[in-house]
Amino acid sequence: MEQDVIVKIPRAWIKGLPEEELTLRQIIRLGIYQFKVERAIQLYRDGVGSLGYVAEQMGLEKQDLIREARHHNIDPEFSDQTIQEELS
Numbered sequence: 114m115e116q117d118v119i120v121k122i123p124r125a126w127i128k129g130l131p132e133e134e135l136t137l138r139q140i141i142r143l144g145i146y147q148f149k150v151e152r153a154i155q156l157y158r159d160g161v162g163s164l165g166y167v168a169e170q171m172g173l174e175k176q177d178l179i180r181e182a183r184h185h186n187i188d189p190e191f192s193d194q195t196i197q198e199e200l201s
Contacts, residue, residue, distance in 0.1 A: 146173075149171045149172065150171075150178065150181045152171060153167040153168060153171040156170070156171075157182065157187070163190075164178050164179055164182060
């Protein structure tokens with residue numbers, strides 16, 4: 114489901130970038146993804162839940178968030194049950 118959103122962006126933010134719709138959509142998509150990753154990692158650090166839980170809450174793939182967490186020098190904790198589920 115798509116939703117139209119109108120946002121005013123300072124021209125300085127897009128200076129030097131092609132102003133084609135596809136390019137701007139990709140920039141926004143990447144920004145939203147990065148925000149979700151950073152938010153999920155902060156929630157994980159705050160002890161809100163496992164990486165799987167916060168990934169689900171933020172609409173991210175668990176494996177993507179695990180990879181991103183490792184880029185932030187976070188080694189995910191895995192329970193014995195999680196390891197068994199991953200190996201099955």
